[in-house]
Amino acid sequence: MKLSAREVAGYCARPDPEAAGLLLYGGDPMRVAHRRQQAVAALIGPQGEAEMRLARIAGADLRRDPAALMDAVKAQSFFPGPRVALVEEAGDSQAETIAAALGDWRPGDAQIVVTAGQLKPASKLRKLFEGHRSARAAAIYDDPPGREEIQAELARAGLAGASGPALDALFALGRTLEPGDFRQTLEKLALYKLDDETPLSAEEVGLLAPASTEAEADDVVHAAAEAREGEIGPLMQRLSAQGVTPVRLSIAAGRHFRQLYRAASDPEGPGKGIARLRPPVWGPRRDRMEKQARDWGAARLQTALQLLADTDRALRSANQTAPQMAVMERTLLRLSRLRGRR
Incomplete structure (x- = not known):
């Protein structure tokens, strides 16, 4: 069974204890790990691992020892309670082994939880979990939490x-x-x-709040908003080296330009518009955003938002062939040039 994007958070917080298995996959390992941690904790409780009711198997180890998963599914703990057999960083090469374990799964066995990277729709692993009547498949996207x-x-x-x-x-x-x-x-x-x-x-x-790459992500968005075209390339290189994804930059840019548009469109002027933003903006950043909103104006900001929306769709499209970071950098450069026009 395939979970929709809206169902994933709720299911991982309260997974079906009677299900045979759960597949969590996506391009961001940290987000996949977060959902995996959430689901496993909900299934076995806070003491489950200490009570040996969690068996961890690396995907690479499963290739060398295919029987390890079946053994973990059928094994009994010294402590009562539900159990989980966790396969981490799996791929299509383990699909046959996991299919055998799911096929032999019976109520009372350990639930099979599998994590994987990005999987295509034709993936054997995806098809296995999506087509199983007692298992779930959940895609973990880079979208911010609701x-x-x-x-x-x-x-x-x-x-x-x-x-x-x-x-x-x-x-x-x-x-x-x-x-x-x-x-x-x-x-x-x-x-x-x-x-x-x-x-x-x-x-x-x-x-x-932690000091993170968010500060530099903000820097590159501000560079685009203030027509400082020469700073965009070096900042993008640094962010790319730090592992910041193009989708994350797209989200940050979209949020910033939506705030500018709301401020610039306010009937009482950008100053009042900035003051009405939620969450509120304080200090020098407020003054900076007010100036950006005045310099851009609502009409050009509307054009900027359309450009960012097109870019976001392109980044999330399965048909995208150009390097994603290059697509995002080109968009920021176009925004900078749009701001520079008089």
């Missing part, structure tokens, strides 16, 4: 009572950080506020 997912993470960290600007700042952070980094930041915030009964502030969120 509001419900972020609220669930806040509740898990004990920060569900955050409100106002602090909550806006946390939502903004959750949509820019990688899932693991966001969870660690929430844990730090929870410890920071452990003996402090005052409400969490946006300034405290900013203080404990």
Whole structure:
């Protein structure tokens, strides 16, 4: 059975304990690992691994020892409770072995959880899980988490009572950080506020937010917005070397230019428009964005948003043949030249 994009988060948080298996695959290993960790923890509980109810098998090891998976599925732990046989970094070369284990799976056996990289629609592994009546296949995309997912993470960290600007700042952070980094930041915030009964502030969120490649991603977006064309190439090279994906840059650019468009379109002017943004923008960054909104104007920003939307579709298209980072760099250069026109 194939899970839709909207079903993935909910299913990984509450997977079917009676299912035979779950395949998680995608191009971002960190996001796949986050969903895998979430699903396994929900299936076996926080003590499951310590109680030897989790068997880990690397995909490469499964090629050398095909019987390892069947043994893990049928084995019994000294401790009662559900079990998971986890196959990490699998590929189509392991599909036959995994198919045999799924075919012989019976209620009471360990649930088979498999992680993989990007898989094409014709992938044997995808077809196996999508066509199995008691297994699920879930594609993990690079999209930022939704509001419900972020609220669930806040509740898990004990920060569900955050409100106002602090909550806006946390939502903004959750949509820019990688899932693991966001969870660690929430844990730090929870410890920071452990003996402090005052409400969490946006300034405290900013203080404990990790320094990351987001700053340089913002730099390249600002360079495009301010027509500093010569800075875009070097910044893109640095971001590429750090592993920042083109889709992530596309999301950051789209978010920034949507904010500029909302500000520039405000009936009371860009200043009032910036003040009404959610999450709010403070200090020098607010002044900088207000100037950008004035310099661009609503009409050119609308053109910029159309260009970014076209680029985002191209990056996510299976038919895209050009190198994705080059496509994103070309878009930022076009934005810079569009801003430079008078």
